[in-house]
Amino acid sequence: MRDLFEQEEEGLSIPIVPGAVLLRGFANDIAQQLLGDLERVLASSPWRHMTTPGGFRMSVAMTNCGTLGWVSDRTGYRYDRVDPASGEPWPAMPATFLQLAAQAAAAAGFDRFVPDACLVNRYEAGARLSLHQDRDERDYAQPIVSASLGLPATFLFGGIRRADKSRRLSLAHGDVVVWGGPARLSHHGILPLKEGEHPLTGRCRINLTFRKAG
Numbered sequence: 001m002r003d004l005f006e007q008e009e010e011g012l013s014i015p016i017v018p019g020a021v022l023l024r025g026f027a028n029d030i031a032q033q034l035l036g037d038l039e040r041v042l043a044s045s046p047w048r049h050m051t052t053p054g055g056f057r058m059s060v061a062m063t064n065c066g067t068l069g070w071v072s073d074r075t076g077y078r079y080d081r082v083d084p085a086s087g088e089p090w091p092a093m094p095a096t097f098l099q100l101a102a103q104a105a106a107a108a109g110f111d112r113f114v115p116d117a118c119l120v121n122r123y124e125a126g127a128r129l130s131l132h133q134d135r136d137e138r139d140y141a142q143p144i145v146s147a148s149l150g151l152p153a154t155f156l157f158g159g160i161r162r163a164d165k166s167r168r169l170s171l172a173h174g175d176v177v178v179w180g181g182p183a184r185l186s187h188h189g190i191l192p193l194k195e196g197e198h199p200l201t202g203r204c205r206i207n208l209t210f211r212k213a214g
């Protein structure tokens with residue numbers, strides 16, 4: 001549930017650091033359409049738990065849509081045109097996804113953002129993503145747009161260096177974080193998800209991360 005403080009912030013752009021902004025509730029109006037379109041993506045490329053290069057099973061379940069999909073396996077991280085599970089190209093990025101990504105990027109000051117990759121993350125209770133940088137993309141001039149749906153989570157947002165102090169931001173359904181420019185290589189992560197139930201996503205949180213990868 002969005003707490004009273006977050007309700008008051010709805011529609012606000014909250015600066016995090018130069019180049020990074022939290023857009024409270026930015027995806028609220030389109031959330032149901034995004035989730036409906038996600039069902040069609042999942043019909044071709046279902047959830048899977050990828051393996052890290054070190055051999056660990058990721059707690060977050062993932063899939064992708066768009067021309068390029070982010071993949072992790074024993075050989076490393078990469079973007080691939082083909083879903084390794086199906087041997088087919090990833091499902092096309094739905095128009096609603098492209099629209100949300102472009103509008104959120106523009107609201108954060110990044111015009112004409114056209115992502116070619118959307119990584120979709122599903123967190124169940126206990127699932128987490130440790131502090132990392134997004135650095136598998138070709139052009140760091142392009143921002144990252146990250147939309148939260150369903151259960152709330154605590155987002156860690158740190159600095160360019162791994163040891164830099166990180167801030168904790170509480171992300172609720174509909175919140176969108178955009179980082180680029182001087183913040184493009186900021187470390188970030190998600191603390192273990194707390195149990196809960198959300199009317200649109202059930203017992204999980206879904207995150208859409210849009211990137212121009214190629």
Ligand code: SIN
Pocket residue numbers: 119121129146155188189190207209
């Ligand atoms: C990511 O860093 O890929 C996802 C972050 C999130 O789930 O909010």
Ligand code: FE2
Pocket residue numbers: 132133134188
């Ligand atoms: Fe990331």
